Amino acid sequence: MNLRNMLLCAGAAAGMMACTEAKTDEGPIIEKPDFHSSTGIFDIDALEALGRVSAVQVSPDGSRVLFGISYESIEQNKSNADLYTMAPDGSDLKRITRTASSEGNFCWIDGGKRIAFTYPVDGKPQVFVMEADGSGRKQVSDVEKGVEGFLFSPDGSKVLIVSTVKYSRDAADLYPDLPKATGRVIDDMMYKHWDEWVTEIPHPFIGSFDGNKIGGLEDIMADELRFESPMKPFGGIESFAWAPDSKSIVYTSRKKEGMAYAVSTNSDLYLYNIEEKSTRNLTEGMMGYDTNPAFSPDGSTLAWLSMERDGYESDKNRLFTLDLATGTKTDLTADWDYAVEQFAWAPDGREIYFLSYRDGVMPIFKMGLDRTVSVVAQGECDYASVAPQADGSVIALRHSMLYPNEIFNIAPDGDVKQISEVNTELLSSLKMPTVERRTVRTTDGKDMLVWTVFPQDFDSTKTYPSLLYCQGGPQQAVSQFWSYRWNFALMASNGYVIIAPNRRGLPGFGTEWNEQISGDYPGQNMRDYLAAVDDMKKESYIDPARIGATGASYGGFSVYWLAGNHDKRFAALLAHAGIFNMEAQYLETEEMWFANWDMGGGAWNAPKDATEAPDYGAFWRKDNATAQRTFAMSPHRFVDKWDTPIMMSHGEFDYRILSSQGEMAFNAAKLRGIPAEMVIFPDENHWILKPQNAIMWQRLFFRWFDRWLKPEAKTEAEK
Numbered sequence: 001m002n003l004r005n006m007l008l009c010a011g012a013a014a015g016m017m018a019c020t021e022a023k024t025d026e027g028p029i030i031e032k033p034d035f036h037s038s039t040g041i042f043d044i045d046a047l048e049a050l051g052r053v054s055a056v057q058v059s060p061d062g063s064r065v066l067f068g069i070s071y072e073s074i075e076q077n078k079s080n081a082d083l084y085t086m087a088p089d090g091s092d093l094k095r096i097t098r099t100a101s102s103e104g105n106f107c108w109i110d111g112g113k114r115i116a117f118t119y120p121v122d123g124k125p126q127v128f129v130m131e132a133d134g135s136g137r138k139q140v141s142d143v144e145k146g147v148e149g150f151l152f153s154p155d156g157s158k159v160l161i162v163s164t165v166k167y168s169r170d171a172a173d174l175y176p177d178l179p180k181a182t183g184r185v186i187d188d189m190m191y192k193h194w195d196e197w198v199t200e201i202p203h204p205f206i207g208s209f210d211g212n213k214i215g216g217l218e219d220i221m222a223d224e225l226r227f228e229s230p231m232k233p234f235g236g237i238e239s240f241a242w243a244p245d246s247k248s249i250v251y252t253s254r255k256k257e258g259m260a261y262a263v264s265t266n267s268d269l270y271l272y273n274i275e276e277k278s279t280r281n282l283t284e285g286m287m288g289y290d291t292n293p294a295f296s297p298d299g300s301t302l303a304w305l306s307m308e309r310d311g312y313e314s315d316k317n318r319l320f321t322l323d324l325a326t327g328t329k330t331d332l333t334a335d336w337d338y339a340v341e342q343f344a345w346a347p348d349g350r351e352i353y354f355l356s357y358r359d360g361v362m363p364i365f366k367m368g369l370d371r372t373v374s375v376v377a378q379g380e381c382d383y384a385s386v387a388p389q390a391d392g393s394v395i396a397l398r399h400s401m402l403y404p405n406e407i408f409n410i411a412p413d414g415d416v417k418q419i420s421e422v423n424t425e426l427l428s429s430l431k432m433p434t435v436e437r438r439t440v441r442t443t444d445g446k447d448m449l450v451w452t453v454f455p456q457d458f459d460s461t462k463t464y465p466s467l468l469y470c471q472g473g474p475q476q477a478v479s480q481f482w483s484y485r486w487n488f489a490l491m492a493s494n495g496y497v498i499i500a501p502n503r504r505g506l507p508g509f510g511t512e513w514n515e516q517i518s519g520d521y522p523g524q525n526m527r528d529y530l531a532a533v534d535d536m537k538k539e540s541y542i543d544p545a546r547i548g549a550t551g552a553s554y555g556g557f558s559v560y561w562l563a564g565n566h567d568k569r570f571a572a573l574l575a576h577a578g579i580f581n582m583e584a585q586y587l588e589t590e591e592m593w594f595a596n597w598d599m600g601g602g603a604w605n606a607p608k609d610a611t612e613a614p615d616y617g618a619f620w621r622k623d624n625a626t627a628q629r630t631f632a633m634s635p636h637r638f639v640d641k642w643d644t645p646i647m648m649s650h651g652e653f654d655y656r657i658l659s660s661q662g663e664m665a666f667n668a669a670k671l672r673g674i675p676a677e678m679v680i681f682p683d684e685n686h687w688i689l690k691p692q693n694a695i696m697w698q699r700l701f702f703r704w705f706d707r708w709l710k711p712e713a714k715t716e717a718e719k
Helices: 044-049 258-263 424-428 488-493 511-515 524-536 554-563 582-588 592-600 625-632 635-641 659-671 691-709
Strands: 052-058 065-073 078-086 104-109 114-121 124-131 149-152 158-166 200-209 214-219 240-242 248-253 268-273 278-281 290-295 301-306 318-323 329-331 342-345 351-355 364-368 373-377 394-400 403-410 416-418 434-441 447-454 464-470 497-501 542-552 572-576 646-651 676-681
Touching: 044 691, 052 078, 052 104, 052 394, 052 403, 065 104, 104 124, 104 149, 114 149, 149 240, 158 214, 200 248, 240 290, 248 290, 258 592, 268 290, 290 342, 301 342, 373 394, 373 403, 434 524, 447 488, 447 524, 464 524, 464 554, 464 691, 488 497, 497 524, 524 542, 524 554, 542 554, 542 691, 554 572, 554 635, 572 691, 582 592, 582 625, 582 659, 592 625, 635 659, 646 659, 646 691, 659 676, 676 691
Parallel strands: 464 497, 464 542, 542 572, 572 646, 646 676
Antiparallel strands: 052 065, 065 078, 104 114, 114 124, 149 158, 158 200, 200 214, 240 248, 248 268, 268 278, 290 301, 301 318, 318 329, 342 351, 351 364, 364 373, 394 403, 403 416, 434 447, 447 497
């Protein structure tokens, strides 16, 4: 077997990445790789060499843009981010950190004179500050359990710190005479999240800041030790908002535990008065997720994102405002049939800028308080952040299927200028694929957008193998997204035509289209997939005998279901982190609202003090026709019809969809005599994050599909 050295930084072969790593007391610094392509196409090595731009922060006076760029070291098997600043026109680029670990949670303080950030000390993140040019770096916090996030008050005298408090009982709590016992005692639900056992939960602490040291930290939820803020597993510092006068703060929390926590998405926004140490619920009676609070510049109005229905995590994200003087709540998006993903107040407080998926892309919009919506910037791309400026311009991150995040400046007249060039040189040296829109008629007579991605130097007189991409979520957009694992440009560069349908259940095409999938897992959205494949098979350049299907999470479920219901359309399949046995999944997953809503088709309407167990979406509920229909169509019930080579991959730290799902599917395929391969990552979760594992996964991905869809090519398995 002719395997290339995975430690790319140690190699000097053409196309490899030679890493020049400076040494510090903390260890080697990961620098931009010296990458030169030996193939001229976008391959795995090129993907790993890209710089990853994140978290754009504009200084209060608008004169500087602060952002991070991370690079990966295959040798160290990790990535590292450093900080940079530049002018809003892209000039005067300066690197202001060069360290062995990543600066995180960075932001401007002191009116833009200084920058605050987190950095690990003895393995625990602490808050540091430095001058705007990177000098004068010093540690200002010493929090025992580390700092997960922070937010300075507008006047700079106070700071909110997110750290953790103990949640669960361990063996030492119960039996101190058994110091080596490791058993976890569990007596209620919600004991794990995604990839961790819940032993500690985050709480907000508020303290003082004198410019040199953070002190006097107090837990503002000290009397509510069983409740978390921000909410796990993905909540961050966006869960908090300081009032402009620095006298109060709004925080997000789902004040439930155990069974109620596991079946409910009903979070609320709480206003905490620092002087009075009092708390008031601002969203009492609003039953879904309420998140991402943000005060208007004058402090008179609070805006936030709100979902309507309890238990539905993919409900429409509405943009609400609250007049703090009158208590009047207004849904600004009542007439807007799309979900709001992010938003930011205009500096004058008269408009709100926001991002929203629409028609397969994510533009920037702005809305007046009179609900009038206009487009700020759009194209065949996704905008990923929005920062409106006082002069009417907007600084934003943007990406597409063909390039990762770069920073753009949108002028008041709509002119769009790219102001960062992190990956321009690398990508311009390669032949890249092309992307086209395609409209496909579905089996129920609807028009569906299908993205098609073609290999570099595509020749329509030739025939190509193709891959159907099945999206996860299940309600996540197939927009112009950029992924470092499900990368369409990489797939196409390997000689495949990619078919990526915006099937039923995806945002960006109205609420009805998005919601149709709930309670109909193996229904219309599967017919949408097959309609897209059948439509593409009409093209002479598609070889109907060489079509594969792949996807992760719900996309993995889709692959498993299609394995028994595809009528010879596919010649090879690959599922990552997919649901195979829905009955097992209902009892294995950690967030019950997800299974109840999607498999049972509705919300839990029981009162807060209900003693009746909220198992309405369970497979044993014979009175729930939706649940019975869903479980009857579980992929494992169609294994007798499997006839196609299939590969499974999974991470053992995946607690949303356990690796046992992939193992069951693999065993079923082998018992059926079907060619199958499985890769289990013992140190990964729902995603594959470690650099060497990511490269291994990509190699196995193409090895598998090349074996079955490129019969003319020898594969590593045959060498």
